[in-house]
Amino acid sequence: MGSLWTLPLVSLPLCFFFFLQRDSIGACPGETFPTVDPRTEEVLADVAKADVEDINRAVKAARKAFDHGPWPRMTAYERSKILLKYADLLEKHNDELATLDSLDSGKLYSQSQGVEIPHFVTRLFRYYAGWADKIHGKTLPADGPHQVLTFHEPIGVVGQIIPWNFPMVMFAWKVAPALACGNTIVLKTAEQTPLSACLAAKLAVEAGLPPGVLNVVSGFGETAGAAISSHMDIDKVAFTGSTETGKLVMQAAARSNLKPVTLELGGKSPFIIMPDADIDQAVELSHFALFFNQGQCCCAGSRTFVHESIYDEYIEKAKARALKRVVGDPFKSGVEQGPQVDKAQFEKILSYIDVGRHEGANLVTGGTRIGNKGYYIQPTIFSDVKDDMAISRDEIFGPVQAVTKFRTVQEAIERANNTTYGLAAGVFTKDIDTANTFSRALRVGSVWINCYDVFDAAIPFGGYKMSGQGREKGEYVLHNYTQVKAVVTPLRNPAWL
Incomplete structure (x- = not known):
C-alpha cells in the first residue's frame, strides 16, 4: 500500500459531476485540468473541468430531485437510515478517502486517516442522521381564536463551495446537515483537491441516495463557483474560503435571486x-x-x-x-x-x-x-x-x-x-x-x-466581522438549511370557550 502512494493515482479524466444515477457514473468528455501532488509537483490525475453549462445541468438535476423526487417527501426516519448507511460506507472506505486527501493536499496521512475521516466526517454524518427526524416546528399561542403552527421546511436546491485545506471535512460539514433537512445539493470542490469528493459521491449512490440529490462538480471558482453563486434556480449558497471570495459570492447571490448566503471565511486568530x-x-x-x-x-x-x-x-x-x-x-x-x-x-x-x-x-x-x-x-x-x-x-x-x-x-x-x-x-x-x-x-x-482547535459535531463554528456569517455544525447549522412557514387556522369553536 505504501508504495502505491508514490504513484500517479489515475491517468484518465474523472467525471466532473455525479447525478447519482447508477448508470451515469463514469468519465465525461470535455476539458480537463490536472490535480498535482504537492510532495513531488507531479500530476496525480486529470479531472474534468465543469463550465457554466455543466453547472446548469447539475442544477437542473437537483431542481428536479427537489421539486418532484422522493428525498424531501420521504419520512425523516427514512432519510436518517440512508445517512446512517452512508456513514457506514464512509467508515468502510476511511483509508481510501484519507489517502486521496493526503495525496491531493499534502496533509499528514495519520491526521486524515486517524482523526479527520473517522471523527469529523463519518461521525458528522451519523450526528445529522440523528437530527433528521428531530427537525420540526411548534404550536404557538395566539391572542385570538386561531390555531398557529410553524413548519421547518427544507430550503430547496443548495449550492455549496468548499475549500482545499480540509477537503472531506468540509464536504461533511456542508453536505450532512443539508441532506438531513431534506435539501438537494450542487457542490463544487476546490480545484486543488477534487479527488476525495468524487469517491464520496460514488459512495452516496451505494448508500441509496436518490438520483439528483447530491451533485458533485469539479471546476474553478471564476467559472463553476461563480455560476453556482449567481444561479437563479439555486435557493441558497454556503461557502467556505477566503474573505475576498466570500464577498464575490455574496454579491453574485444578491444580484441574482437574493438567495441567502452563509459564509465561513478567513481569520487572524x-x-x-x-x-x-x-x-x-x-x-x-x-x-x-x-x-x-x-x-x-x-x-x-x-x-x-x-x-x-x-x-x-x-x-x-x-x-x-x-x-x-x-x-x-x-x-x-x-x-x-x-x-x-x-x-x-x-x-x-x-x-x-x-x-x-x-x-x-x-x-x-x-x-x-x-x-x-x-x-x-x-x-x-x-x-x-x-x-x-x-x-x-x-x-x-x-x-x-x-x-x-x-x-x-x-x-x-x-x-x-x-x-x-x-x-x-x-x-x-x-x-x-x-x-x-x-x-x-x-x-x-x-x-x-487552555486548549485549541477542539471540534465536535455538536459545537457550532463560525465568525464575527469579516470572518463570515452563520454557523457550521451543531444544531445551529440547521437554520441555514431550513425556512420557517407559519400556518394560521381559525377555530370556530374554541375549546377554551
Missing part, C-alpha cells in the same frame, strides 16, 4: 499567553495552534500575544520547538508537517516571509523552503512583530508565527480585537476570572481556554 501559564505547555499549545495542517487553517492561532514577563523565555523555547518540528513526506511515520497545498500558496507564504523581514520583524527561525522539490517550507517564527505589519494583519495561511508582547489584560483584549477578522481565539491562563474576562471580551466565534 490571537493566541494569548498570560504570565501565570505553564511556559512549556503554552509553547506546545501555541505551536500546535499555528503549525497544525501546515498553518493552512482558517482559525490558526497566527498572532501570538505573550506577556512581557515571560516573553524572552517563550521566544527561546518556541524557537527550540520549531527547530524540532519534523517536515517531510506526509505518509511517513513521525512527520509533523507536510508540503503546502500548491505552488501558488507556497509562493504566497514565502512572499509574506520576505515582507516580514523588510518591515522590521525579527526572524527567529525558518524563513526558507526545504529541498528543491515539493512545496515544503521551514516552520517560521517572527518576534518583535508590530500590529500594523502585514504578517500581523493579513491571513498568510501557512507555517508563519507572529509573536508580540503585551503588558495588561486590557491591552491584550484591545489589540486582539483590532482586526477585521473574528473567527477564533485561544487563551492560556490558570486564573478563572482572567479566562472569563477574555471569553466575554474577545469578538470571535470560538474561544478556546
Whole structure:
C-alpha cells in the first residue's frame, strides 16, 4: 500500500459531476485540468473541468430531485437510515478517502486517516442522521381564536463551495446537515483537491441516495463557483474560503435571486499567553495552534500575544520547538508537517516571509523552503512583530508565527480585537476570572481556554466581522438549511370557550 502512494493515482479524466444515477457514473468528455501532488509537483490525475453549462445541468438535476423526487417527501426516519448507511460506507472506505486527501493536499496521512475521516466526517454524518427526524416546528399561542403552527421546511436546491485545506471535512460539514433537512445539493470542490469528493459521491449512490440529490462538480471558482453563486434556480449558497471570495459570492447571490448566503471565511486568530501559564505547555499549545495542517487553517492561532514577563523565555523555547518540528513526506511515520497545498500558496507564504523581514520583524527561525522539490517550507517564527505589519494583519495561511508582547489584560483584549477578522481565539491562563474576562471580551466565534482547535459535531463554528456569517455544525447549522412557514387556522369553536 505504501508504495502505491508514490504513484500517479489515475491517468484518465474523472467525471466532473455525479447525478447519482447508477448508470451515469463514469468519465465525461470535455476539458480537463490536472490535480498535482504537492510532495513531488507531479500530476496525480486529470479531472474534468465543469463550465457554466455543466453547472446548469447539475442544477437542473437537483431542481428536479427537489421539486418532484422522493428525498424531501420521504419520512425523516427514512432519510436518517440512508445517512446512517452512508456513514457506514464512509467508515468502510476511511483509508481510501484519507489517502486521496493526503495525496491531493499534502496533509499528514495519520491526521486524515486517524482523526479527520473517522471523527469529523463519518461521525458528522451519523450526528445529522440523528437530527433528521428531530427537525420540526411548534404550536404557538395566539391572542385570538386561531390555531398557529410553524413548519421547518427544507430550503430547496443548495449550492455549496468548499475549500482545499480540509477537503472531506468540509464536504461533511456542508453536505450532512443539508441532506438531513431534506435539501438537494450542487457542490463544487476546490480545484486543488477534487479527488476525495468524487469517491464520496460514488459512495452516496451505494448508500441509496436518490438520483439528483447530491451533485458533485469539479471546476474553478471564476467559472463553476461563480455560476453556482449567481444561479437563479439555486435557493441558497454556503461557502467556505477566503474573505475576498466570500464577498464575490455574496454579491453574485444578491444580484441574482437574493438567495441567502452563509459564509465561513478567513481569520487572524490571537493566541494569548498570560504570565501565570505553564511556559512549556503554552509553547506546545501555541505551536500546535499555528503549525497544525501546515498553518493552512482558517482559525490558526497566527498572532501570538505573550506577556512581557515571560516573553524572552517563550521566544527561546518556541524557537527550540520549531527547530524540532519534523517536515517531510506526509505518509511517513513521525512527520509533523507536510508540503503546502500548491505552488501558488507556497509562493504566497514565502512572499509574506520576505515582507516580514523588510518591515522590521525579527526572524527567529525558518524563513526558507526545504529541498528543491515539493512545496515544503521551514516552520517560521517572527518576534518583535508590530500590529500594523502585514504578517500581523493579513491571513498568510501557512507555517508563519507572529509573536508580540503585551503588558495588561486590557491591552491584550484591545489589540486582539483590532482586526477585521473574528473567527477564533485561544487563551492560556490558570486564573478563572482572567479566562472569563477574555471569553466575554474577545469578538470571535470560538474561544478556546487552555486548549485549541477542539471540534465536535455538536459545537457550532463560525465568525464575527469579516470572518463570515452563520454557523457550521451543531444544531445551529440547521437554520441555514431550513425556512420557517407559519400556518394560521381559525377555530370556530374554541375549546377554551
